[in-house]
Amino acid sequence: MTRTSLYRYLSSFVLCGPAVILYGGFVVLPAILGFAYSFTDWTGWNSHPHFVGLANFRELVRDDRFFSAIRFTLFETVLIVAFFTFGALVLAVLLDSITKFKGLIRGLFFYPYVLSILVSALLFQYLANYREGAINTLLRAVGLNDWTQDWMGDSRLAPYFIFCLVAWSGFGFFTTLYLANLQTIPQDLYEAARIDGAGAWSVFRRIQFPMLVPTLTINSVLALITGINLFPQIVVTTEGGPGYRTATLGYYIYWQGIQNSRQGYAATVSFVAFLALLGVAALQVALLRRKEVVL
């Protein structure tokens, strides 16, 4: 080995090594161990799990609550993906067209993303409180007592309130990705469109949207992951209730693993959820890649 290649080898080791070690130690290894634990009855109380073969997987296919969690997660995910993919796109285009107080307005939209998810969730829990929450206080103040609701407790409203929390928290981030992409569209395309007499809608449909498809792909995948991983918001606000009605897949894994002391079964749920997410994300990327435009 020459001195040059030794340096190159060392450089790559030094530059990539820490990240690889951290990623391996905190992501890959736990994932492998999690897969291994899915074949055990590990409770979390001891370090000697017993091998139970496919028992956990057999239980899973008959587990109503698992399927209920999947249904609720998918419901939230559909709302989240639609909103972060298309709602954020519309907002980004609108924000891009603003000429005055541009930075301030963009900053206001981005600000909720800076808050910790837990803080946002606590804030929404306060907003939703039936007796003292800001929403009902406001409604009562303007004489709309009949409109007051138990926003997080009413099983018909809670799913939408959770969605509002997620949407409020993440809107700025997804919008920022679109805004960054909008800045990369060459100005001469806009100028050519203007010369041809194109209106705002035509500019959006024929220039901006096709050029934003790569970000749309990324946003939709990130939104999908956000939806499937919906967990801290649930823990802080509804704890999966009322009943188990707002238990997402992530919350169900937590409930089984931590509260019900069934780490082995929780690992099985995690593994199956991981496979499902992988499949959906791959399909999503494959479908959206076809629509991308290359300059």
Add this chain to the structure above:
Amino acid sequence: MNRISSVFVPLTLSVLLLVLAAPGCGGAPDDSKVIRVTRNIGGREGFRHHFDAWKGAFEKANPGWKMELIDLGNQEGSDYYKTRIATGDLPEVVMTWALTNFLADAGQLQPLQDSYYEKFGIPLPTPYKGKRYTSQSGLQLQGIVINKKMWTDIGVTTPPSTWDELISDLKRLKEKGYRPLVFGGREWSASQPLFYAIVTNVYDRVNDPAKPSWTKRRDAGEVSFRTDPTMKMIIGKMFEFVDAFVEKGALSDGYNEEQRDFYGGKGATWLMGSWMGGDIEPNKVDFEMEYWPIPSMTGLPPVMLETSRLPNGWAISASAKGEKYDKSLAALEAFYEPDVYQAFLNGESQFKIASKVAVDGPKSSWAPAQHLYDSMAANMKQYGTALGWHIALDDLPPPVIVTSMARVMQEILVGTRDVDKLLKMLDDDWDSARKSM
């Protein structure tokens, strides 16, 4: 490229080494003479006062040693304990609740000798797999606390003898313009009505060792929530209870809101354990309360629940080795210093079990608190106590059943009226949880 590498590689390595070395430079705090103790204080002033007294007594008797509080808030510790077991760092003295068997089975507890209990005159707790682990502490009741003035206003001065009578009285309170009940559906306290109904109607009042308990029969598959006619009747009564007395918005409220409303004189009745009495003096609650037994749905006499016969209190964990074991034992002994024990009984509103400790508790100079304690003692004597399902550590439902009951109550609150579906929730949770034991 070579020049960049020749500078960059050693530089980066040096920075990495510095980053790795930095945490060690500050010097770790000396915890060699610290005994860590877990306690669920949260916002309970009485609990904090007790811990301060306990810490003071321990540190006075063991110069140079410190007792450090690990406050578990409103949690029962299982999440925290499992995390600490995983990192091999369980505190030396742990509050165990219904987790004693989990901790003991995991080899995380060290047994106490009988001489510990004899020293303070504590009745020997039922051993678990031949060993005793917990300090035991006091006698805890569960029943119904009432606002005496409101109940007297409707002419009721003695406890209702049946559940239907209770419902009828609550209706009269409502007609009189009082809020008959404080009830929050958001967290564990939502389970209280269902819990009371199950343990006083489904479980035997007297435990006959020759007769398997409902828990044992449930585990053997002889009975289930879905097939038990008493359970179906109980759920029907819960529908009536919720429909008649639980107000809109209850799912926004939890234990703290229940406590605030009751102490604020905004509700006539609270189905809550005796520990609520420990917060009366710190909160300066200024009206008279009484503590009543739980009326039956099945024609049996009203009864109070005694939920502290099982191994309970604090235990020494496997982390306490050598001198730390001795000092952990000293901490458990300091618990029974008269001032400390009195503070415990006051804070938890529990009754004395350590016959050799010169205290008479719970006691308070705050008249409403003392009135409540007197009422507890008198009604315990008059109506007696039952263990419900708190029979033995190996004859106990899975701990998750409390959460499960709360979720069933939440379902009732949002309008579910399918009895079989609700009982299936309990059965499913029971069966699932049994796989973790």
